[in-house]
Amino acid sequence: MIDARILLLGGGNMGSALLGGWLDKGLDAAKVTVVDPAVGPALQPLIDKGVGHSTTVPDGAFDIVVLAVKPQMMSAAVPPLKAAMQPETLVVSIAAGTTIAAIEELLGEHPVVRAMPNTPALIGRGVTGAYGNERTSEANRAAATALLEASGPVEWVDEEPLIDAVTAVSGSGPAYVFHLAECMAKAGAELGLPADLAMRLARHTVAGAGELMIRSDDPPATLRKNVTSPNGTTQAALDVLMGEERLAKLMQEAMGAARDRAGELAKG
Incomplete structure (x- = not known):
């Protein structure tokens, strides 16, 4: 120090x-x-x-x-x-x-x-x-x-304006992850799990996946593929999320809005 x-x-x-x-x-x-x-x-x-x-x-x-x-x-x-x-x-x-x-x-x-x-x-x-x-x-x-x-x-x-992009990715990013856990828990409850159990499963899954990304030298795409068996359950879910780049486009739209708002706030 x-x-x-x-x-x-x-x-x-x-x-x-x-x-x-x-x-x-x-x-x-x-x-x-x-x-x-x-x-x-x-x-x-x-x-x-x-x-x-x-x-x-x-x-x-x-x-x-x-x-x-x-x-x-x-x-x-x-x-x-x-x-x-x-x-x-x-x-x-x-x-x-x-x-x-x-x-x-x-x-x-x-x-x-x-x-x-x-x-x-x-x-x-x-x-x-x-x-x-x-x-x-x-x-x-x-x-x-x-x-x-x-x-x-x-x-x-x-460049200083790139701080607005940093804000969109990592500054605001924890909220995206928290919301993902919320959505996973809600979906689990709708599938019949007790709500508190669904939330525990979602929280630990998100936290564990994040820690695995940090500890692994593999890129997230490789880690995703490692979990995905052909024609298996994970593939079925990813077909929904990744079909027509559904999630990718939604994240681009959301993070673009965060970046734009950060720029507006910086201008007062």
């Missing part, structure tokens, strides 16, 4: 999840100060480990500022951070839909990394897309990667 003074704005679930990951990877708790008007249940155990806490921006110059507040709070919460920043201070933002231009308008010119994590980050199993502005050096990228990797892999994109 990097050796830097870090100011974390926002100690909610996502901010605390990141912070917990930093501490687990060896970051000195004394080097982190969290600015949050309240101490919630996710933050308190980390303060107990020695992390600093303040309800206002503290004195001193920080090397890295991490923005982990809701987008609607940015305009009020971010400008006071100027007092704790140097020109070379790295800004890492996980505020969804907030562009680098909007951050620069609030804080001035700094190396800024805009990141899009997803909710599995709360258990250290997320994935994050990231983009850095032209002031972001290789050292800045390495530092941002070290911080963001505390919740899972980090994937960099070359």
Whole structure:
């Protein structure tokens, strides 16, 4: 873990999840100060480990500022951070839909990394897309990667608008998977299974299949084929899902809508 003074704005679930990951990877708790008007249940155990806490921006110059507040709070919460920043201070933002231009308008010119994590980050199993502005050096990228990797892999994109596509795939993606489990459980119940049993089967199937994908070197298409016996039960189901690219087209439409909405939100 990097050796830097870090100011974390926002100690909610996502901010605390990141912070917990930093501490687990060896970051000195004394080097982190969290600015949050309240101490919630996710933050308190980390303060107990020695992390600093303040309800206002503290004195001193920080090397890295991490923005982990809701987008609607940015305009009020971010400008006071100027007092704790140097020109070379790295800004890492996980505020969804907030562009680098909007951050620069609030804080001035700094190396800024805009990141899009997803909710599995709360258990250290997320994935994050990231983009850095032209002031972001290789050292800045390495530092941002070290911080963001505390919740899972980090994937960099070359253009900021691609963060909207990242949002459509992985940022919003957990909701698609949860809905898949809902639909599987509902269908199982309609086939005669007790509803609670159908839900348990669906949850474990989705979770287990996801873990298998992570652990296997094979692409999802190969894993799918490995499960599918010719003219068997899985083939019968896939003929419905894949016939005329039914599911593929539906996912393209859904994720296109998510990307477009992300762009609209970023424009305000």
